[in-house]
Amino acid sequence: MITCSAPGKVYLFGEHAVVYGENAICCAVELRTKVSVEKSDEIIIESILGRTRLDHDTHPYVSYVIEKMRQFVDIPGVRIVIESELPVGSGLGSSAAVTVASIQALNHLYECGLSLEDIAKTGHEIEKMVQGNASPTDTYVSTMGGVVMIPQRKKLELINCPIVVGNTHKFSSTKQLVGNVSKLRSDFPSVVEPILSNIGQISILAEKLVAEGDYETIGKLMNINQGLLDAIGVGCAELSSLVYAARDNGAISAKITGAGGGGCMVALTREDNAEAIAKAIENAGGEAIITKNTAEGVRLESLHG
Ligand SMILES: Nc1ncnc2c1ncn2[C@@H]1O[C@H](COP(=O)(O)OP(=O)(O)O)[C@@H](O)[C@H]1O
Ligand SMILES: C[C@@](O)(CCOP(=O)(O)O)CC(=O)O
Ligand SMILES: [Mg+2]
Incomplete structure (x- = not known):
């Protein structure tokens, strides 16, 4: 095996x-x-x-x-x-x-x-x-x-602060959310295309900040990104509740990760407040996982047994 x-x-x-x-x-x-x-x-x-x-x-x-x-x-x-x-x-x-x-x-x-x-x-x-x-x-x-x-x-560069994920446990299908955004974009191209382009601009600004390890500014941009994701309809009440629980308890930033509509949010935190933010996410009804960035992609685990 x-x-x-x-x-x-x-x-x-x-x-x-x-x-x-x-x-x-x-x-x-x-x-x-x-x-x-x-x-x-x-x-x-x-x-x-x-x-x-x-x-x-x-x-x-x-x-x-x-x-x-x-x-x-x-x-x-x-x-x-x-x-x-x-x-x-x-x-x-x-x-x-x-x-x-x-x-x-x-x-x-x-x-x-x-x-x-x-x-x-x-x-x-x-x-x-x-x-x-x-x-x-x-x-x-x-x-x-x-x-x-x-x-x-x-x-x-690797991100070397704790990453706290909050799971709403509300199921979301990437296929469906990608389809919803595609429809919104074709219904309102003059509004939605600039939003998508602004999201892209955020990443361009952030590249240098990642190299510098400037998590405070990265965090401000992640929070702007969250607002733009809400604008294209991929937020939901459960995600917002976890996002604000994390921010109100001192997270550097908090936003949706992935397709949205349910699923998870992600917060960047300081070493000394990851646990407190995880607790705040749990108190707001989510499941929290404290994790970190990994340099390792796909790998062979074992050849037998
Ligand atoms: N542990 C697993 N075993 C089998 N299939 C899985 C597993 N995890 C994910 N999948 C497949 O991926 C799909 C979920 O993918 P997607 O909607 O893109 O969500 P995400 O990638 O954000 O978790 C599942 O419906 C299933 O087809
Ligand atoms: C919404 C999207 O940008 C990310 C989807 O990520 P996930 O399947 O929700 O983990 C779609 C994509 O990039 O293919
Ligand atoms: Mg997926």
Whole structure:
């Protein structure tokens, strides 16, 4: 049995706008999805979502991974077992992590020789197939780790303050939220396009601040980004409540991460107040996770057992 893992991510800036070619800055976090694979007589996919064969309803990402990998190698049967620390459908890039870890696990099992660039590219094609429209961000960051500026795919300095995630536990589907923003943009192009472009400008300003480790100014820009995400309709009462709980208790910044509509928010904090902010998020009805940026993308965990 071969096991690979890939990290989730939070967006410091730029979700949704990045789908339209604007800049974004995204940060891999130390929450991982593990995928174990072994050859078998039939195709079996096991996860928290169920035990299926190739199944584009229950396991769309992994089913497409198998179909894509069949372009490189004959896969008569394989057993794939998924274990994840990432909540499903919550803005932390669980879809990208399961996709990237599955590609790398099959890459090792069948000795396909795919490079990290090939894995990120194949992962992006799969996210596009499932979501309808997808940026390369999540799959690239999950493959490469670190902090990445998109679309340049440029690695920036690591973020070295605590990252507190607040989960609303309200389910959100990236496909649906990306579709909603697309409709709003075509209904009101003269209003929505400048908002998306302003979100992109924030990332351009922030690049230098990340290099300098100027988290106070990064935080102010993240808070502006949050307002613009609300403006394009991807906020909700539960997310706002966690965002304000974090800010009111001294977070450097707090905003939605990922598709929004539910799912998670992210706060940057100081070393000495991460716990207090996590508590404030819990008191406001969310589940808090204290995590940090990781430099490590997809990796081989073990070859046996
Ligand atoms: N642990 C998992 N096992 C199997 N599939 C998963 C797992 N985690 C995520 N997925 C897939 O990713 C989808 C959620 O992706 P998405 O809506 O993009 O949300 P996000 O990437 O923000 O978590 C799930 O519906 C499922 O298809
Ligand atoms: C909304 C979007 O910018 C990010 C979605 O992230 P997530 O699937 O919610 O973790 C879509 C994309 O970049 O493909
Ligand atoms: Mg996703």
